Amino acid sequence: MPDPGESFVEAVLEVVGDIPPGRVMTYGQIAAVLGSRGARVVGQVMARYGSDVPWWRVIRASGEPPACHEGRALQHYLEESTPLKGMSTERASREDAAGSYRVDLVLARWSPEFD
DNA sequence: ACCTTGACCACAA
């Protein structure tokens, strides 16, 4: 259980901050780690306080980056060599690549328990 | 205490 006194927000940001480069976690996974099932709440936290943490390492269960952030997220993924699916290196340099890719969760999923 | 709002999730058709 999370420490009382530490807000949900703090807890979420802490977990996100622990995600190493090139790896990702889903909203639901983060919620589960915090002993909650409120995946949406994690989303709300990120929407409001996620601006100063590696938000691109938090994605949907489907492997898609957060809504309306595909482009920026992609740049980070290419930088960190995050395992992607459904895209060739050719398409990676094009602007319209946003939305046509997904993170390979099988390879990139990370859990704080197994660092 | 009730209602609404979501960077969500899972499953069915």
Added chain:
DNA sequence: CTTGTGGCCAAGG
């Protein structure tokens, strides 16, 4: 692939 349905839960009004 797309829609629809129901569930989850912290925060703010």
